[in-house]
Amino acid sequence: MFDFEKLDVYQKAKQFNKEIYSFLRNSKTIDSVSKNQLRRASLSIMLNIAEGSSIFSEPDRRNFFVISRGSAFECAAVFDFLKEETILTEEEFQQFYAKAEELFRMLFKMIQNLSNN
Known part of the structure; x- marks a missing residue:
């Protein structure tokens, strides 16, 4: 098991992504641009948490979490x-x-904790 898989935030992001994918699969009225953007943004949350957790440098790790948070926005x-x-x-x-x-x-x-070190 990778370290990121143990993080609650990663597990919640994965569940969020699954729910969005399910919604998108079942929706016939969403245009392709919005569908693609939502799919990419929700996946970006997970991927940046995973990648950020593998980084040793706290400022670099923080940057991945900032990107992940931006994707949630x-x-x-x-x-x-x-x-x-x-x-x-x-x-x-x-x-x-x-x-x-x-x-x-x-x-x-998570970002605040890395900023305070």
Whole structure:
């Protein structure tokens, strides 16, 4: 098992990604650009957590977590757009948004811890 697989934030990011992929597979109304962007951003959260956890330099590790957090913000923006376009229901929006918010709060704590060293 790799170290990143032991991280709660990674496991939550993986679950978030799976839920987004499932939503995208079942949605017929999302345009290809939004679908692709959401797919890439949600995967980026996981991948940057994984890659960042392998880095020895704290400033470099912090940078990967910052990128991962930015991808969570990107997902939130896509959800906001899809809600405005009535592609996401209010309930779906709230569920996805809450999970993105949890991820970026967890990542913020990780970034803060690396910044304080």
